[in-house]
Amino acid sequence: MTDQHTLSSRSRRALERIGDIYIPGDEALPSFSALGCVEEVGRLLWYLPASDARNLGTLLGVLSCLPDKALRAFVVWVERSPMARGPHASTLRTIRIGLRGLVMSLYYGDPTVLAEIGGELYVHVGSATSLPDH
Amino acid sequence: MIYDFAIIGSGVSGGRMAYELTKGGARCVLLEAGREFSASTFPDNELDASAQLYWGGGVELSIDGHLGFLRGKCLGGTSVVNNAILDRFDVLVWDDWRERSGAAFLNEDDMAPHYDACAADMQVQSISPEHRNRNARLFTTAFDALGYGWRPLDRAQSDCALDAGSDCMRCLGGCARDSKQSSLVTTIRRARALGLEVRSSFEVHHVEHRADAVRVVGAWLTVPATVEARKVVLAAGAFGNSAILLRSPHAGALPALGRGFACHPQYITFAAFDEPVNAHKGAFQAVKAHDPELRAAGLKLENVFAPAIAAAMLMPAIGPGHQATMRQYQNLSAIEVAIRDEPAGRIRVTKSGRIMVDKPLTDRDRGRLEHGLRVIRELYRSVGARELIECRQSFGLHLMGGCALGTNAQTSVVTPEFAVHGLPNLIAADSSVFPTAPGINPSFTIMALSHRAARGLLQ
Numbered sequence: 001m002t003d004q005h006t007l008s009s010r011s012r013r014a015l016e017r018i019g020d021i022y023i024p025g026d027e028a029l030p031s032f033s034a035l036g037c038v039e040e041v042g043r044l045l046w047y048l049p050a051s052d053a054r055n056l057g058t059l060l061g062v063l064s065c066l067p068d069k070a071l072r073a074f075v076v077w078v079e080r081s082p083m084a085r086g087p088h089a090s091t092l093r094t095i096r097i098g099l100r101g102l103v104m105s106l107y108y109g110d111p112t113v114l115a116e117i118g119g120e121l122y123v124h125v126g127s128a129t130s131l132p133d134h
Numbered sequence: 135m136i137y138d139f140a141i142i143g144s145g146v147s148g149g150r151m152a153y154e155l156t157k158g159g160a161r162c163v164l165l166e167a168g169r170e171f172s173a174s175t176f177p178d179n180e181l182d183a184s185a186q187l188y189w190g191g192g193v194e195l196s197i198d199g200h201l202g203f204l205r206g207k208c209l210g211g212t213s214v215v216n217n218a219i220l221d222r223f224d225v226l227v228w229d230d231w232r233e234r235s236g237a238a239f240l241n242e243d244d245m246a247p248h249y250d251a252c253a254a255d256m257q258v259q260s261i262s263p264e265h266r267n268r269n270a271r272l273f274t275t276a277f278d279a280l281g282y283g284w285r286p287l288d289r290a291q292s293d294c295a296l297d298a299g300s301d302c303m304r305c306l307g308g309c310a311r312d313s314k315q316s317s318l319v320t321t322i323r324r325a326r327a328l329g330l331e332v333r334s335s336f337e338v339h340h341v342e343h344r345a346d347a348v349r350v351v352g353a354w355l356t357v358p359a360t361v362e363a364r365k366v367v368l369a370a371g372a373f374g375n376s377a378i379l380l381r382s383p384h385a386g387a388l389p390a391l392g393r394g395f396a397c398h399p400q401y402i403t404f405a406a407f408d409e410p411v412n413a414h415k416g417a418f419q420a421v422k423a424h425d426p427e428l429r430a431a432g433l434k435l436e437n438v439f440a441p442a443i444a445a446a447m448l449m450p451a452i453g454p455g456h457q458a459t460m461r462q463y464q465n466l467s468a469i470e471v472a473i474r475d476e477p478a479g480r481i482r483v484t485k486s487g488r489i490m491v492d493k494p495l496t497d498r499d500r501g502r503l504e505h506g507l508r509v510i511r512e513l514y515r516s517v518g519a520r521e522l523i524e525c526r527q528s529f530g531l532h533l534m535g536g537c538a539l540g541t542n543a544q545t546s547v548v549t550p551e552f553a554v555h556g557l558p559n560l561i562a563a564d565s566s567v568f569p570t571a572p573g574i575n576p577s578f579t580i581m582a583l584s585h586r587a588a589r590g591l592l593q
Contacts, residue, residue, distance in 0.1 A: 021453065022452050022453065023456070023457055024457070026461075029457060040181075044181070047185040047191035049488075083526070090197060094195055096199075097195060101193065104446035105181050105192075105443050106181070108443045108460070109442075116461075121301040121414060122300065123309075125173075125310055125311055126311075
């Protein structure tokens with residue numbers, strides 16, 4: 001991570017690999033990396049507390065060193081953390097929310113994905129009695 | 135310049151206090167840590183709204199990572215991002231609170247005029263039967279099938295343009311047509327017209343209490359700043375009020391400070407149907423459970439749904455299974471159980487001043503959760519749901535306690551006159567003063583308590 005509001009290219013690549021584990025793509029929707037939504041990560045990082053953004057950069061830096069199989073095993077491990085007990089369980093749950101938060105926000109915040117799943121939201125602005133513009 | 139009142143926090147309580155005190159002739163300044171948005175500048179998508187309008191860039195976690203907490207960080211506070219539900223507390227809560235606190239005014243009769251006065255200042259509506267979406271109709275059909283009671287929700291809204299196709303869920307990121315009666319467009323707007331000063335992006339670190347005034351210490355637009363006032367109203371919620379006091383020189387004299395935190399932990403269950411439900415479209419959250427058996431069991435079943443990012447976060451699977459579930463987003467319905475939890479949580483601050491929240495679920499809480507999930511399974515079975523997806527990631531949206539109201543300075547922080555024990559120039563009347571979790575949406579009662587507190591200060 002170069003500063004609080006950007007990710008290094010290595011960390012971005014790690015995030016794309018993690019994103020593809022969560023969202024591998026199918027016949028209707030692209031994978032996380034194919035969507036290219038990692039380009040929007042600054043919209044989230046800007047508003048994270050500085051210490052959280054630093055920790056995220058460190059985590060992604062470490063995870064970038066893992067081969068694919070080990071990275072997948074790590075994601076599966078943290079995904080079991082909601083029911084986990086023991087000294088590392090709270091850290092794993094925090095990592096899980098952090099990684100999921102980034103991946104799901106970037107992917108399902110994308111307008112093309114929203115349109116594909118029918119999740120768009122509309123608010124009529126102006127007089128309630130005027131004709132809708134959609 | 136010494137103000138009569140500095141009000142920290144601009145949500146339901148801060149807005150109400152600012153309005154009542156300014157209207158009463160006091161010179162007031164309102165301090166809000168977040169930025170000021172308006173109907174035309176609220177983010178128009180979930181990603182930006184979540185990042186920009188909430189503390190922590192979207193969510194804050196309990197120490198053990200089991201609970202996520204959502205609290206608004208913008209002018210108008212959580213009243214900008216909540217669903218504008220107005221519920222009065224019932225005798226179950228008032229009896230419990232009166233017994234625990236020793237405060238005689240905590241009863242239906244004494245609080246009624248304060249509820250009435252606040253309601254008179256807002257537009258209050260219910261969603262008409264023809265505007266209930268299929269998610270609401272599934273909720274009522276299932277409740278009828280199992281013999282549980284329900285009723286339409288009272289909502290603080292003026293003109294949602296549902297016939298023009300508005301989707302109320304968008305307004306969880308701020309209402310783009312000023313229909314939602316948040317403090318931003320009601321009390322704060324009126325108080326500004328009467329002379330209230332507002333400082334957004336002013337983050338308070340601590341307060342210093344003196345016999346004749348209070349010094350508020352923080353940063354305005356990241357530059358160190360102070361404000362002096364004869365009295366300070368703490369309206370920053372359970373986390374904010376507790377943290378400000380814990381960082382203040384007087385914390386050691388308040389043994390109950392930060393204790394007794396509760397948050398109505400919420401667990402959502404999605405149900406997949408063969409036909410589209412479109413739970414995210416139209417009037418979001420139209421009805422509620424209204425059933426003595428569920429109430430007595432400490433269960434609050436809610437007609438809710440989640441926008442796409444939140445739904446994706448909550449879905450337990452990963453990979454193709456997760457993606458397949460999200461592809462049927464339009465066919466999903468949801469019911470949530472919020473439990474009336476025991477006030478076993480504790481709010482602390484680290485040496486660097488960061489908030490840390492310990493919120494374990496007690497055995498009784500876990501029992502209530504399992505009971506609620508069983509009821510939801512039965513409800514969805516009765517209306518032919520194809521598949522249930524139970525989400526074990528819980529969120530707390532109603533953050534309560536930490537500065538409990540009571541007569542005993544050893545077990546409470548705020549007196550029945552809403553002053554901090556031993557620090558008469560510090561006032562609080564928001565959700566931080568709740569002695570226990572009510573199991574009922576807290577917004578309307580926060581308004582009513584703040585109305586009462588402001589009237590007391592003006593006398």
